[in-house]
Amino acid sequence: MIGNTVKEFFLENEENYLIHSDNVATLTDTNNLEHALLVLTNIGYSKIPVVNKEEELVGLVSLSNVVSEMFGTESFNPERLATVQVGDVMEEDIKTIQQPFNIEKILNLLVDTNFIPVVGEQDRFQGIVTRKEILKSVNHLAHELELKYDVTAKEYVEESN
Amino acid sequence: MIGNTVKEFFLENEENYLIHSDNVATLTDTNNLEHALLVLTNIGYSKIPVVNKEEELVGLVSLSNVVSEMFGTESFNPERLATVQVGDVMEEDIKTIQQPFNIEKILNLLVDTNFIPVVGEQDRFQGIVTRKEILKSVNHLAHELELKYDVTAKEYVEESN
Numbered sequence: 001m002i003g004n005t006v007k008e009f010f011l012e013n014e015e016n017y018l019i020h021s022d023n024v025a026t027l028t029d030t031n032n033l034e035h036a037l038l039v040l041t042n043i044g045y046s047k048i049p050v051v052n053k054e055e056e057l058v059g060l061v062s063l064s065n066v067v068s069e070m071f072g073t074e075s076f077n078p079e080r081l082a083t084v085q086v087g088d089v090m091e092e093d094i095k096t097i098q099q100p101f102n103i104e105k106i107l108n109l110l111v112d113t114n115f116i117p118v119v120g121e122q123d124r125f126q127g128i129v130t131r132k133e134i135l136k137s138v139n140h141l142a143h144e145l146e147l148k149y150d151v152t153a154k155e156y157v158e159e160s161n
Numbered sequence: 162m163i164g165n166t167v168k169e170f171f172l173e174n175e176e177n178y179l180i181h182s183d184n185v186a187t188l189t190d191t192n193n194l195e196h197a198l199l200v201l202t203n204i205g206y207s208k209i210p211v212v213n214k215e216e217e218l219v220g221l222v223s224l225s226n227v228v229s230e231m232f233g234t235e236s237f238n239p240e241r242l243a244t245v246q247v248g249d250v251m252e253e254d255i256k257t258i259q260q261p262f263n264i265e266k267i268l269n270l271l272v273d274t275n276f277i278p279v280v281g282e283q284d285r286f287q288g289i290v291t292r293k294e295i296l297k298s299v300n301h302l303a304h305e306l307e308l309k310y311d312v313t314a315k316e317y318v319e320e321s322n
Contacts, residue, residue: 003307010303041228046207063224067202078239107303111296114275131292135272138299142171142268146164151310 002104005149009141010103013133017101018118020127026051029058029087033066036086040066049117049125050090057117057125059090097129110134163265166310170302171264174294178262179279181288187212190219190248194227197247201227210278210286211251218278218286220251258290271295 002010025043027036029052040048040063047062069089070078095109096119106129109116115128145151186204188197190213201209201224208223230250231239256270257280267290270277276289306312 002303003312005312006303006306037228037232041225041232044225046224063207063228064202064205067198067224067228071198071202104303107296107300111293111300114292131275131296132272134296134299135268135292138295139268139272142163142167142265145167145312147315149312149314151164151166151306151312153310154308 002107005145006141007103009145010107010134010137013137013140014101016136017106017129017133018099018127019130019133021055021125024049024128026125027061027086028052029085029090031086033069033081033084033086033089036061036066037063037081047114049128050086051125054122055125056123057094057096057119058087058123059092060094060117061086061090065089065091096123099126101129106134163268166306167302168264170306171268171295171298174298174301175262177297178267178290178294179260179288180291180294182216182286185210185289187286188222188247189213190246190251192247194230194242194245194247194250197222198224198227198242208275210289211247212286215283216286217284218255218257218280219248219284220253221255221278222247222251226250226252257284260287262290267295 025039025045026049027039029050040046040061046064047060049057050059050061052058066081066089069084070081094117095113096117097105097109098119106116110131115130117128118126120126186200186206187210188200190211201207201222207225208221210218211220211222213219227242227250230245231242255278256274257278258266258270259280267277271292276291278289279287281287
């Protein structure tokens with residue numbers, strides 16, 4: 001459980017947490033890897049969400065996924081890029097969250113990933129929550145907490161616990 | 162300024178912040194891009210530090226830097242990978258930190274980057290501090306702060322400030 005004051009600090013910035021799908025670069029599962037390579041080298045993000053034609057989130061794909069495929073056979077084979085689809089190389093086992101946000105879950109998931117996809121009903125892709133936005137809130141909390149609150153040690157808590 | 166209690170929470174885990182250079186995948190500025198591509202696709206990190214022969218940190222290189230070079234000329238030219246060096250495509254304008262760590266600076270820099278290189282004298286590469294380790298501390302703080310401390314609003318602070 002996260003304490004109420006700490007939670008409030010995170011909730012102050014909550015409206016900025018969702019980077020809306022309109023502003024997130026994505027690929028479609030039927031895009032070929034030539035297109036994927038172009039997008040992934042140009043946007044400056046190493047991994048992005050993959051949606052299907054119904055705009056449901058179906059996976060994540062990284063530049064590494066694409067390049068590995070290119071070198072995956074015995075010989076270097078760039079022609080493969082035109083015939084293999086994003087859906088064939090993407091990572092499908094992904095963790096997602098829904099709104100309203102649970103700060104505790106977000107903080108926990110972001111230890112291991114740079115962003116968390118947000119989905120609505122029927123896995124409809126809504127956007128992402130990033131480490132960047134959460135770390136802005138952490139900076140805010142770190143700087144403001146003790147300016148706005150008196151923080152005093154409780155008497156009956158043993159240090160070792 | 163970060164308050165003392167918040168700072169203490171971060172310092173509790175400080176010994177784990179430095180991932181020592183022995184445990185960080187790096188490339189040398191004279192490695193060719195063929196080698197760089199192999200390393201970057203295999204390690205699962207999209208960007209890693211570059212050192213020179215004196216083990217000084219000289220830059221960062223990403224899979225995107227390498228792939229862009231391969232497609233950089235008019236035509237797709239994988240042969241270039243054998244002749245171009247990491248030092249030719251790496252990012253050289255990088256922010257570093259030194260020990261002892263300044264938590265405020267670390268929190269601030271990690272808003273915009275996944276890891277911060279740590280250097281010693283003469284830019285000798287010592288390791289990295291990652292968002293992952295800092296976010297572990299954030300989780301710890303979020304869960305423990307109000308269990309261990311009474312947090313009460315100060316009386317004379319106006320909300321709007």
